[in-house]
Each structure stands twice: as structure tokens, then as C-alpha cells.
Amino acid sequence: MAEITLTRFDEVRDAYRQKGLKQALYDAAGVIMADTLLTLWGDDHRRRRRLENRLFRRETFEHYERDLLPLAVDKQLDPAAAEGKGDVVPLARRIVVNLTAAAAGVDYSEGTAEETDRLFSYAVKFSEGATAVHSTRDPEELRAEVAEALEGWDKEFFAPSLDRRTELFERFSAGEIEEDDLPKDVLTVLVRNQDSLDLPRDVVRREVAFYMLAGMHSTGAATTHAVHGAFGWFDDYPEDRARMIEDPVFLQHCVHESMRLHPASPVARREAVEPVTLRSGTEMAVGDTVVFDLWSANRDTEVFGDDADSFNPLRSIREDVPRWGHTFGGGRHACIGMELDGGVPADENTGAPILLGTVALILRGLLVRGAQRDPDNPPQQDPNIARVWWGTYPVVF
Template identity: 45%
Template sequence: MITLTTYQEARDAFRRRDFRQALYDDGHHLMRGVIVNLHGDEHIARRRLENRLFRRDTFTWYERDRIPRIIDAVLAGPIAAGRGDLLPLARRTMTTLSIDVAGVDIPAGSGVDAQQVFDRLAELMERLARASTVAHATGDKQQIIDDGDMALRAFSTEFFEPSLARRMALVEKLEVGELEEAELPRDVLTTLIRNSDRLELDPETVLREVAYFPWVGSHSTSAQLVHAMHHIFVHLEHNPAHRSALEHDDTLRQRFVHESMRLHPASPVALRRATEDTALKSGRAIPAGETVAIDVEAANRDREVFGHHADAFDPERTLADGVAPWGLSFGYGTHACLGQEIAGGIEPADAIQHHLVGAVALMAGAMLRAGARPDPSDPAINDTNTTRKMWGRYPVVFG
């Protein structure tokens, strides 16, 4: 395996069309036909299709309408109780958001029932995520993969099939003129149903694609929220007078979030396999069949690009043209993250009409304004179930 640790080589590798995805080889059958695992024309066709949904107007709708309502609903209870744990709060917010994007309905229920249904979905997503990225897992890998299979079957029966039936009925109504286009849900499942004939998508592929979104969207995003809050808390410890600015200045808070994303990429290593003999722009030869590890964490700390203090948290750092403040944390080129604008927003300079802050900075702002600070009686601890650097618990108090 060849490991790329410089920013330039990593970015080049992300753009190569003669490199195919290799991160999910161990969990392949769960990820068969899923966008992030496709290559070449098949990938381009799927991406083109899903881009119909992932447009700036959809992102703006999420940011202005849907995300604030989800955050308010999740935070209301913990704020009233005066305490909560950042990790489950982030998971709940980001899972709700991601299942919305995927097109998975939470069956209507009330009170405790609705909570139980949600917890069940989150548990299934957790198991799927673990099985699909089994390369990073500690413990018995085969057992994790088998468990992922069971989770997918349960997800299909309990969530996917009812969501599919509801959308099929809506699409039929549209076809006979009983429904307007604007009344259809704006989600991946609806987009796939309407185009499945054209792309020859079989039902199992649609199931796996729809199951992929909630876990990819919620896991990475919730981990980012906890990392960002940690950096904000550390910063406030040394600069308490900055609290008000971080509570109310979206652009400033977004810079903190992006800098945190650079230091703690949710996918610290991307894997690719060369489909033919090739060479990187740097001149490095890569033989056909070779696996290439793109060390995003190292590339994001490349001193040539991010300066001598690349390892430090500095949201005010100066960046060269074309270098994103989050480094390569959303990938780059061919498979670049489709949910990037939902999670991280856009940089103010790239805004055409509206600046988008992104779900992570929005939630950080809501928590700071509610007085969030680390719980002095219950210190945060790291997650020991993975080789990735993640927080396992992060208790906070509000008020």
C-alpha cells in the first residue's frame, strides 16, 4: 500500500479517475451499488441524478427551515433539564436531518413511542456504519459484518418499505395530475424512485443507497459537532470575553467549525485502488492494482500548505488560494461530499445570494446561546471502541 501524506498528492489522488474507491472492500456487500462505492460512468450517472436534489435552493431550504426546527426540538428537553451529553444530542439532530435527506419516515407516534422508534433507527444506523467501515473497527470483524447484515434487513422492514410505499403512492398521484411537483418530498428516495428505470436500479440497490445516507450524514456530522464544541470551550477558557461573539456571529463560529474539521477529519484516511498503471502529478508511479491510502489527517496538517503551526487550532489562519479551510475533510473531486453544504455551509466569499453556515455551526450556536459549557462534575472521555480519535461522552450543562 502506498500512503500519501502531503496535501498536493492527497488532493491529486482524490481527483484521479483511474483510482477507484477501496475503503469499503471489507464491508463491500453492504455497500454494493452505493454512490460512494461506484466508479466511472456508473458513478457519474448516479451523481448527476442525485445532484438534482443537492442544489443550492435545497440547501437553503434546509438551513433556513428544517435544521433550526430540528435543533430546537432536540435541545428543548436538555436545556429545560439544565444538562445533556453533546454526543447523543448531536446524533439525534444529525440523524433526524439525514433521514430527512434520505427520505426515511419515522412512523408517527407520540411521546415515549416516538423516542423509542427514533432510538431503534439510530441503533440500526450505528450497526450499519460500523459494519461498512469495518476496516477501522476494533474487535471481531466478521461478527461486525454479520451484525450489519441483520441491521440492514431490520431497517428494510421497519423503515424503508413503509417510506417507499408512501413515496410510490405520491409519485403515482403526480403522474395522474392529482399532485403538484412542489408537493413531493425533497429527498434521495423520491429522486431515485422517479429515475430508477433510467438508471436500472434494482430495489436492493435503492435500499442500500437510502440506508447509506442516514449513517454517513449523521456519524460524520455529529462527531464534527463534538470536536468543534471542544475547541470552542477550550478557546473560551482562555478568552471568556469572546463568548458573545461566538454565540451570535455565525461567520466567526463557522470559521471555528471549519478549523476543527481540518484538524479532525471524520474520515481520516480515504482508500483508492489504481485501475491501471499511472503516475501522480508529483511523479510518483502507482502500478495497476496498488492500494493508495490518502492520509487526510496528515494532508490537512501539511506545513507547506497550512504553515509551521499547522497542528495548532487557529481559526484565523491565512489560507492560500484554492485551499479550503476544512482542508480535504469533505474529500475532493470525483467523490467529494454531496452533503458538504448541509453540514459545513459555504464560505461567505462563495455565497451567491445567501451565506450558508451549515448544520454544525448552527447547532453549536444554539447550544452556546443556551449557555452550554463542560460539566465540571462529569469530565468528557474518549471513545475506546475505535482506532479513530473520537469523543465517547461529552457532558455539558446549560444555563
């Protein structure tokens, strides 16, 4: 079976839209990814995506951005700023843990910092399992650790969350409570539609765990990359620190620029389930695979200019190309949380972003508090991941 690699922006965009190409990146991550939305195919994917999509509407994102996120940002960043130092990696992840748990349908019983940290470390372990293909660790050891984490998380968080929703849905069906009394999250959608979906408990469990990791892991990483990009820009243009706080369009361009340079996954992978002709004319037979080299496609000089490799929030690009390139994927598996994290770019009439996005909000929260690199503690890369991934990013305020 042949494997082809695509490195050009337009080739990748076209391939994302090909109907005959099926997800093939998570074969080594079954313990956490099997039968989750991202790995489903055909009607199964369409049906589940249609149901879950209803939760990811712009009105819901507006509510998060206006009412929930600013509180979560203050709660994490105020104590760190008061202490004069912090680490962007855990700070960002803790900010998004509540938001992600709310979207996924994972309840907190105690609401303490220790409980948040436990939930957070489960999601970190799930993320490690999902990115098994890029891990430098022993695969069997990693699989066993992820399986054990799933059991622990199930007992403490998932089982009580599932029981509560099952009971609420029974009461709703009996006419005892109203639609508005039901939580608006992925787990509730799955419980409500159990008759048509007919999912075994372990699949429901993985789907909710997948949402936890998809939301937290990528957002946390994107935030750290955005901070790194902004600090690098300030080294050359110190006067732009104030502009980044005050000008939401500039702030958002910085975030999108760092997202373009650091896609959450540097590659996507698909397998042909029918004969496929790629944009270049290359023919794929059934079983052939194609790797989308997102890292290179997002640095395609024909689309992003000669300085495509560098961080330049002022670059101008074609109108039909998002500033973040392919970072949120495309086609049927395009990221469901794209607008939540990346925001919605400027409205033509007002010139202001329609939604700023989670990452920009956290970056602004750090800058407003005067965050800068800790001169005594340089940031460190995570040694267990073979790509650019910050393990720690100390800052002082």
C-alpha cells in the same frame, strides 16, 4: 502490488482528481456499502451522482437552514438546557436524524421520541458497519449485526417508505398528482428513475441506508469535535465565547478548523485501474493502491503554517485551500452534503457567510444556552473505534 501513502496537502488534492484511481476504502464494508454511490465507478457513478445531485442544491440547503434546523435545534436543546445537563453526542445526532431522514427518504409513522431513537440506533449500527476498516471488533460478528440491523430497519422504516413512494409515483405517472406532491429525497429519485437505473431492491435499500449514515454519523462527530475545539479555545481566550455567538464568520472558522483537525475518515484509499503518475512523479501500475493520509495532509505545515497541529481559528491560509482542508474529500466522490454541513464561507460583498452550515448552527445553539464541559463527567472516547471519536461528551448548561 505496491501501496503508496500520500501525506502532503497538494499531493492528495492532485490524486483526488486523477481519473485512473478508483474508490478502495470500503471493501470490508460490503454488507452496507456495496453498490452505493461512494463505491461506484465510472459511468455508473456519474449517472447516479447526476440524479442525486439535483436534491443537494443551495436553495434546498437554505430552506433546511432557515426553516427546519432551527426547530430541530430548539426541540433537542431546550429540554436539555432546562434540565441543566446533556450529552452532545446523542443531542447532535438526534438533531440531524430528522434532517437526514428527510434527505434520504425515510418516513416516520409515529413521530415519537422512541421512534426517532430507534431510527437513530439503526443508523449508528450502519455507521459501525461502514467504518469496519477502522473497527477493533471481530469482523464477522460486526457484519452479522449490521445485516440484522438492515433487516429490522427495512421492516419498520424502509419498506413502508418505499411503498409510499412507489404508489405516489404511480399516481404521478397517471396524472393524478403534480410534481410538487412528490417528496424531494433520494429514495424518490431512485423510484422515479428505476427504468434507467434498474437497481435491485437491496441496492436501493443500501443506498438509502448509506445516506442515513453518511449524514448522521459524520455530522454528529463533526459537531462534537467542534464543541471540543471551541471549549479548548475558551480555556485560553474566555472572552471569545461571546464573539463566537455573535460573529458568524468567527463561528464558522472555528467549525472549519475543527473539521480540518478531525476529518470524518482519517484516510481515503484508491486503487489504480490504469497506469497513473502522481504529482511527485511516482508511477502506479494497475492494481497498486494509494492511501491519502488526510490527517497528515490537513496538518501540512507548508499550507497551514507552523502551528498546523493546533486549533487556531484565526490562521490565514492560501486562497485556493478550503479552511477544512480535505475533510470533505475531493474529485468525483467529493461530499454531496458539504455545503449543508460546512456551510458556504463569507460573501465578499456582505462579509457574512452565505450559509452557516448545520454544525455551526448546532454549536451556536449550545453556546447560546451556556453549554460548558461537565466538570464531574469528562468526555470519553468510543472504545470500539481506533481513532479520535467521542463516545460521550457531557455538558452542563
